[in-house]
Amino acid sequence: MKEIEYPIKGACQCGNVTYQLLEPPAMIVACHCKACQKLSTSAFSITAMVHADSVQFKGKMSEWSRVADSGNISIAKFCPCCGNRLYHFNPSEPEKIKLKISNLSDTRIIRPTAHIWVAEKQDWYKIPEGIKVFDKQP
Template identity: 70%
Template sequence: MNNIQYPIKGACQCGGVTYELLEPPLMVIACHCIECQKLSTSAFSITAMVKTDTVIFKGEMKDWSRLADSGNVSAAKFCVTCGNRIYHYDPKDPEKLKLKPTNLSDTRIINPTAHLWVSEKQDWFQIPEGVKTFEYQT
């Protein structure tokens, strides 16, 4: 990511939860599963995989979780006031977070290098050429 200055600040819609991303994400993915379509109210959800110790959060968040099709727990943190989703995480892998990067002040990092669950992708969405795709989650 050229010319991106870290840390990048982020906040939920109401500003009750703020955070700083201290370094670039490990990767950015677009997930097309039905659950991510529900979450994003769009064709897919964007996730920036980051190391837990590279993000500093402030503000009150609430937990939510569900059992994923994979059998893993998909857990999330969101603002208690506006409900804006901040990140997802796997309780079995506490060293990584699945940050929802659309609430960053500099969104240039949002350039997915992989698309997951394309088996559930909306037919009208065209994935750019050269981007890795996976029928399901890897």
């Protein structure tokens, strides 16, 4: 398999918001919480934990926020045209971004190293062996 080269380009569904991921993520998680199931319209959502300086965005984004189960604020950034989510962040830790990497041009990096909120996992989905598993937020 060809080595992954950075930067990797990404974009929302309509292409009005684009970005470049400049370096590999610190970690990639599959979140099975009910909020992520709604977000992804699937069994889980894939998120890459990256440093804010390792991503360059272009285009206008809107935001929406909610209080997470931890009590922290989760702000979602998304394209106002197509509604595609690009990332989430906690305003108390703006240097950390939870990037929604399914919209990268090269998705070979999507290999979750952990599955979180498996207490809310769909029964039919089987987590691969050898992956870290957390009932809730680690």
